[in-house]
Amino acid sequence: MLVNYDDLTKTVAALTEGETDEIALMATLACELHHADDRFDWTGFYRVTEPELLKIGPYQGGHGCLVIPFARGVCGAAARLNAVQLVDDVEAFPGHIACSSATRSEIVLPVRNGAGAVIGVLDIDSNQPAAFTQEDATRLAALLDAVFGRL
Ligand code: SME
Numbered sequence: 760m761l762v763n764y765d766d767l768t769k770t771v772a773a774l775t776e777g778e779t780d781e782i783a784l785m786a787t788l789a790c791e792l793h794h795a796d797d798r799f800d801w802t803g804f805y806r807v808t809e810p811e812l813l814k815i816g817p818y819q820g821g822h823g824c825l826v827i828p829f830a831r832g833v834c835g836a837a838a839r840l841n842a843v844q845l846v847d848d849v850e851a852f853p854g855h856i857a858c859s860s861a862t863r864s865e866i867v868l869p870v871r872n873g874a875g876a877v878i879g880v881l882d883i884d885s886n887q888p889a890a891f892t893q894e895d896a897t898r899l900a901a902l903l904d905a906v907f908g909r910l
Contacts, residue, residue, distance in 0.1 A: 760795075760796060760797050761796055761797075761798070762792070762795040762796035762799075763795070764898040764902070767791060767792070767795055767902070768898075768901075768902055768905065770791060771787065771788060771791055771902065771905075771906060772905065774787050774791070775787055775788075775906060779909060779910060781806070781878065781907075781910060782816065782817060784906050784907065784910075785803075785804040785806075785816050785817040785879070786817035788804075788881075788902075788906060789802050789803050789804060789817045789818050789819050790819060792883070793819035793820065794819075798885045798887055798890040798891070799883050799884075799885065800820055800859070800861070800862070800884055800885055800886045801818065801819070801820035801821060801823065801858070801859065801862070801882070801883070801884035802818060802819050802820060802882075802883050802884075803815070803816060803817060803818020803819060803820065803823060803881075803882055804816035804817055804818065804870065804879050804880065804881055804882070805823075805827055805834050805838075805879055805880050805882060806878065806879040807838065807877060807878055807879055811828060811829040811830070811839075812826065812827075812828055812829065813826070813827040813828070813829070813834055813835065813838055813879065813880065814826055814827075816879060820859075820884070821858070821859055822858070823858050823882075824856060824858055827856065831854055831856060832854055832855055832856035833846055833849070833852055833855055833856075833865055833867045833882070834856070834867050834880050834882050835854075836867070837867040837868060837869050837880045837882075838869060838877055838879075838880050841869050841871075841877050842869065843866065843867070843868045843869070843896045843900065844865075844866070844867045844868075845866050845891055845893070845895075845896055846864055846865050846866070846867075847864050847888065847889035847891075848863065848864060848888060848889070849862055849863060849864060849865060858884075859884070859886075861886045862884045862885070862886060863885060863886055863887055863888040863889075863890070864884075864885050864887065864888050864889050864890045864891060865882065865883060865884040865885065865891070866882075866883050866891040866895055866896060866899070867880050867881065867882045867883075868880060868881045868896070868899055868900055868903060870903050870907050871903070871904070871907060871908070872907055872908070872910040873907075873908045873909060873910055878907065878910070881899065881903060883899075
């Protein structure tokens, strides 16, 4: 099953209408995304809780590491560079943090509030190699803007 981004965007808009609590939004999105696509084996958020530091937020899947400095991993790169990281082969990414040895590829997007500040990242990990496309990056970025741009 592949995600239908049009349906997902409508569902998320309906579920989160009027909600402005960051954790409530992240929890709802993690759940809706995770169950919408067989490629998504770990789906969740890391939050910027102090300068240059990410802490685990709402997620679905096995346990993730609790703290990721901006200097480390794919999540750190997305937060530090304020740019999507599309990694076809995690073993080829210097400093990749392996929370599950089954992970083969991943996509990490910056999460920005309405003022454009990076408040966290969305991390989706897959057990399939090269699971993510530029289309995923574009549609997920639009979804994040629609949900977190209200903050
Ligand atoms: N893929 C991440 C870490 C994995 S988790 O903690 C679920 C990274 O290298 O940033």
